[in-house]
Each structure stands twice: as C-alpha cells, then as structure tokens.
Amino acid sequence: MVAGGLRLHGSWSSTGGQTDKSATDMAAIGRRWEEEGFDYVPYGDTTFRDCYVCLGAIAASTTRVALGTYVTNPATRSPLVTAQAIASVDEISGGRAFLGIGMGNSANAINGMPRATPETLRGALRIINSAFRRAREHEPWPDGIEIDEGVNAFEWIKRRVPILVAARAAKGQRIAAEMADGLMLRAGDVPHERLATVIQRVLNWRAEGPRAGDPFEIQILDSAFIGDPEKGRRYLGSPTATRARAMNPDEPGLDPALREQILEYQRRYEFGLHGSSLTKSNIELLYELEIADYMFDRFAFIGDEKAMVARFEELETMGVTATHAPEPWREGAGAVARYRERHPLDPAAEPTPLRPQPHLL
Template identity: 30%
Template sequence: MSAGLRVGIRIPPCDRADRVVETVRRAEELGFDDAWFPDSQLLWRDVFTTLTAAALGTERIGLGTAVTNLATRHPAVVASAARSVAELAPGRFTLGLGVGNSSVGPIGLRQTTSAAMREGLGVLRALLDGREWEFEGKVRSRLRDPQPQVPLHLAASGPRNLRLAGEVADGVILLSGVSPATLAGATARVREGAEGAGRTYETIPLTVSAFCAVTDDLANAARRLKPICASIAQNGGAPFLALAGIDVDVPATVEGVYPDLVHAEDWDRAVEICSAWISDETAVRFAEEFCLFGTAEEITERLHSLHCAGVTGVFLQHVGSYDPPTELIETVGAQVLPALPLVKADQG
C-alpha cells in the first residue's frame, strides 16, 4: 500500500461481475489502495451489481463509483444502492458523483446542472444520514437502515462545480489532469468554495483522475491519447489545454466514432480520425503535461510531486473502455507502488 498518497485504478465493468472481481482482487494483491468503477448503462454492466460482487470478493481495497450520476438514477435510488454496497464493505465505499456524460448523452438526456447537483447531494446526505427529505414539496420520506459514513465525492472540471465540490462535498475528483497549471487552477476553485462555506480546504480529499501507461516509447504510446485530447478540446477544455501550450481546434461533431471519442468502440479508427486535429507532437505534449505516461521512475516522481501539491489520491486509467486494465495493474503494481514510500522517504 502506498504511504500518504492513495493510488487507485479505474476498472470499467466491461465483463460479468465475477470476472471483473478477479481484476479487483489482483489490484488488491499488488497494493492498490482503491478500485473505482465508472457507470454508463449502455456501455457496461450495472455498476452497483459489480460493486456488490467486488465488496464480497475483496477484503481491504477501497471501492468507489467514478462516477455515477443523478440523471439516469434518482437520488433516492442512488442512496439505497450506496447504502447496500457500504453495508458489505464497511468503511471502504465512496460514492463518486458527476454530471452524467456517457450515461446521459446516448439516451438524449442533459447533463446535471450545478443547481440540480447541489439539491441531489442534499438529498443523498439527508437520506444516508437517516433524515427525512421532502420530495417535490409533497411528501416527506426517509431511508430505512441508513449508512451515514458513506463519503460523497463530486467529480468536477468547470469552475462552478469545482466551487460546489469545495462547498458541500466530502471530497473532490479532479478531472483537470496532472498538469501543474490546470491542477493549480482547479484546486483554487475548490478552495474558494470551501472557504466561502466556512470549511477547512486542507481537510477535503482531492483525488486526481489520470490516464497512465508505463512505457519507454512515449511517442508511440502517446498516439493512443489523441481521442482523449480531442474530446477535452471538443467539450470546452481548450482553455485548459492552452495553459499547457496545447492549442487545438476540434469540430463540435466528429463523425465515424461511436459512442463518443473517449469511449470509442474502434479505438484505432478514432485515433486515425483525430489525427486530423491532434498531431503526434501534440499527443506527446498532452501525455507529458496531463497524463502519467513514461517510465516507472518518471511516474513515481510525478506521483510524489502530486502528493506534495496537496493531492491525497489518484486513480489511474488505461486507454480503452471495453477491456480490463490488466497490463496497467501489473506494471504499476510491480514497478511503481513499491517505490513510492522510498521516494517519499528520500525526499521528505
């Protein structure tokens, strides 16, 4: 287990729950602190079914949603599901929430607004604490057998939701990558929200989401990131990229990729299409600035730097949505995690 910085792995529920649990167990064996599961009803198996199997099939590793949403799932339904998983993994479950993205887009729904997210977090906290909530101004109800210890973490990238996270969430999942410039901007907004609400910013857990690959061939590995970079630019993230010297212009609609750039079923085709806007050189810069791509030693140093910057956790993502991150778990588990305490001891 890492010292100080929690290192997690994102595991898509891309197979039967019992098979996914085998991947989670391996991550637990190798010393990962957390396993995070995304939620998208058309892309993967049900996230809470998978979490239930993971809770029953592991002993130590933290479990969390990264992330579920309050658009396709009513807050009361999410509260019940979260309570059910938390009962099976006492002290190990974190409920990560976001605006919806790949859950809402394919079925024609809109992402959750900041106002709706604020109210939804209020509903969740009240129900999980065992308090009544007045629904639709008509009926007051409560959750039987609540689980008040479930932390609510909000995933955010825009300034409004970053401030909201600092104001009301138990923790923040930062979607700004590991670039020092964008990370500093994101955490500043979280601090504003926390201090405006009279909270102590330093006590709020900050978890950074980062694509990761242990490689000696950065140029070749970075090409795989072109759809990720293009998606960020396409969805309002061009100013973030520009802070790191990455200037790209991607059309609002990209044809030939299903269901979207980040979750493309034909990844090689998506890379080819995105090469029209993302050059090989840009992909390398994106990998260096925003992602954890490089040798084990380089990744270890960057993780240490993140911890020194106030980040309390990371969860690593492999490129791809429909296969388990087996190679990433093995390489990071063997080459990075064992070195983290040593680096901190040498430089602390």
C-alpha cells in the same frame, strides 16, 4: 499501502477496458488489485454493465479496498435511487463505498439527455445526504451538511457514504468544496500548469465554507505509463480517447482549427465502444483527425520510473490525496515502491473520508 498521502486507483485500460468486462470479470480484477496493494477500485456509470451490480460483486470479493462510482450523475439516475444503490454497496462491503458524482457526460449523451446543471447537482447532494441522515445515530455527523427533513430517510443506514464530486469547471468544484467530501479531477481537464492554482482555490473555498475543517479528498484521475512512448500510447489509447470525447471545445485560448477537429471527433465518436481497449475505432479516429499528439500530451503521462516518482511527489505537494497507479504494473510497481520509500505514511496524518475508519457496520 498508503504513501505520503497518495493512494492508488487501479487502471482499467490495462485490463482491456470496462466495456469488455463482465461483472464476474470485475470481481476477479478487484480482488487482484487488492492483492497488488491498490487502495481504490472505481467503476463507471455509462455504457458498461450496471455500476452497482459490478460494485456489489467487487465488494463481495474484496475486504480492504474502497470502491465506488467513477462517476454517476443526477440526470440519468434519481438521487434517491442512487443513494439506495450506493448504500447497499456500502453494506455489502462493510463500509468501504464512496459515491463519485458529477453533472454527467457520456451517459447523458447516450441517453439523449442534457448534462445536469450545477443547481441540480446541489439538490441531488442535499437529497442523498438527507436519505443518509439516520447515520447520525451511529457516527459523528459533520455540522455543515445540508439536510431536508422532508426527504425519506433510509431506516437501515448506519454510515453516511462519502461523496466526491467530479468537476472540471469552477461551479462544480465549488459545490465539491462546500457540500462534498472530495473532488475528482481528470488529469488534463485543467491544463497541468494551472492545476496547483485550481486545487488551491478549491481548498480555499473549503476553508471558507460550511464544511470547513472536515477532511477533504483531492483525487486526480490520471493515465500514466512507464516505458516506451509508442507502447504507452497503445496502453493509454482508451482513456485518452474517452477524455478527448469529454473535452470542452470552447475552452478559452484553444486554437480555432483544433476546436473544429475536436468537434468533428466528438460528432463521430462511437459510444458503443466507450472505454474499450480492444476495439480501437475511437483511438484510430484521433489519428485520422490529426489530434492524437495533442490529446496524448494533454491527457496522458508517459515517462520513466524517475519521472513517475517526480509526478507523484508533485501531485502530493499540490494537495492531491489519490491518483492512478502507472502502467504496466510490473514496471509501475517499482516507481510506487521508490516513492513510498521516500514518502512513508505518517501514522499521525489526518484521515481522509475514504481511509479505513472504525464504524458500526
């Protein structure tokens, strides 16, 4: 179900959010998304059920979709423990796992911990890849991956799990380009008018770095809705609220009055309701502080089918390889079908790390 290079994530906001779903629910949703033609099933590592337990349940109930963390971090989980957990999910799924990792946000705040530094993230990627190095006996191994022979190597590994770095700032994006298999960007973390420039900068770093020539993913974690704007706000309230919580209030050029409103929102944000679409306290707080219009304009896309197709085409032109399916899926499926008619998959296209490839599991 790949179209013109763009693959599709399912969106949790249409299901009531991850906070409100059990591991059993996750398995059923993952199976449904696979049947509907989605390509990725991501799962967050924050206030929800344990991400690896849920991913294991999804892996056991599906056969095709790629699945992974969305995202974890090296501060709240040890890199070796993370490597062991995602490799176990990969084994259960038959080689369909990926690891989304960044410097942390909500999980760190909930645990009273600072975000990881770029240096810590670099070190974590080196440790995780080193733990996977026995995969060199079973599959081609990119030359540019840094290995520490002093790190314990898992004897049972047959596949190096692809790593995607989530980063909104240049230091993290450079780590993705130099050390990982892809970059995750949330729509709105970079103002849309600057997105193409940022992506090109990352691709240039990739081309100049130690892993030049290796396949590379660019994933835009989008919130999109087809239909009435007010209904769209109801659907996309949860992801918009969570992204507003993670916004940098010291972003250059931000209006000082807006900065104070954002800081107040982040102080009053209820982490127990993080990612919930059913309990709307955080969403209502956006309206109370009069920043809802700004946040929906920045972090959500609401339009008709024609506009959604144009957005897909624009993202693909920028070099994006994956994004979220629009909601609600009944209306969104039409936009996806129209896009895929106009941009069919090129069978000769260069594979990305997450496209199905032969392996020895």
